């Protein structure tokens with residue numbers, strides 16, 4: 457068998473993976489077993505070939521059909537001040553001077569299957585996909601057939617220069633160069649934390665973009681009761697849209713999330729948003745003071761640059777005093793984790809009504825003086841509560857007993873049957889249940905200490921003690 461035959465078989469084999477449909481399965485298998493044998497013969501017969509930059513290595517690379525780009529890439533010459541292709545052309549002309557018979561070799565390049573000649577096409581597809589995005593960090597990913605990667609490595613290692621870049625690295629740097637030339641903005645090609653990841657399918661030469669979310673940090677105050685923290689799907693249709701929710705898919709039209717993130721959607725031309733907050737508040741609870749730390753995530757943003765001072769005012773203006781945010785700043789995905797995992801103490805202001813019922817449900821007088829009430833409630837200062845999962849959340853949380861500490865309790869005010877006080881409690885304390893006792897599930901509790909029925913009038917978060 458001549459060397460040319462071997463090469464032809466090899467090329468057939470590698471093209472077969474492109475699925476032209478011409479090779480049936482049986483033929484492919486035959487080719488594969490031939491390849492294994494041929495590979496050995498090939499290696500044995502050519503034992504005197506030493507890797508490039510030796511002339512025998514370079515000659516071999518030309519003989520097996522390397523394209524100019526790959527010749528430049530693995531041929532072992534300096535690439536200072538020249539492109540891969542220029543380096544390859546130089547090597548080829550040196551080889552041809554000694555071996556004129558290798559002049560008209562027309563083969564598919566075994567090192568890249570002629571991908572380098574498609575760089576312009578790939579780059580222009582990439583540019584047209586990227587056109588609608590604003591970004592500065594781009595990562596390129598390549599989907600290449602494994603058999604090509606394996607045989608490329610085999611040839612590169614045995615006949616090419618040891619220091620040559622591999623196929624993916626070289627494709628990436630060639631495409632990077634092209635798109636830097638074509639794009640008007642400054643783009644950094646990165647290997648991690650990209651804003652856009654471009655996946656290039658080297659079989660179909662198609663390009664798929666994955667745009668990473670944009671994250672903004674702020675602290676929000678919720679100044680109005682009746683507003684849920686996040687988007688709340690309609691209970692009836694679970695968000696699909698039905699008569700009950702007027703086809704909005706929402707149980708409540710507005711939420712803290714929608715008030716602070718909807719105005720940003722348009723600015724960043726994003727598809728949707730999420731908010732990731734440090735803890736949660738019930739729909740009827742306000743959040744005051746310094747506000748609740750939150751990271752706003754904008755998904756698939758086409759724009760990334762904006763004046764955050766202006767955006768902060770824009771959000772506050774459109775929320776009309778129902779919600780207020782502190783100065784927005786840039787954030788990232790790892791801050792989402794930090795914010796969500798933080799176990800910060802919280803301070804609250806709670807107001808409740810006491811009543812005294814006998815066993816038949818008749819209302820009785822309250823036989824406690826204000827001072828007695830204050831002294832009984834004060835016992836909770838520093839107390840450790842045992843809180844069984846409250847009835848109201850038991851459908852979504854495991855039923856267990858949590859121990860939580862009341863760190864401070866102050867400013868107790870009694871006005872007839874209306875009592876209020878402030879407290880600081882460990883993260884995760886159920887505050888309403890600490891007052892009502894939740895039918896004995898929380899102990900000790902205000903209701904237990906006073907031996908009265910307690911009904912919460914309102915609750916505010918007044919501080920979240922995080923840095």
Ligand SMILES: [Zn+2]
Nearest residue numbers: 523526565568
């Ligand atoms: Zn090539």
Ligand SMILES: [Zn+2]
Nearest residue numbers: 690693698701
């Ligand atoms: Zn609905």
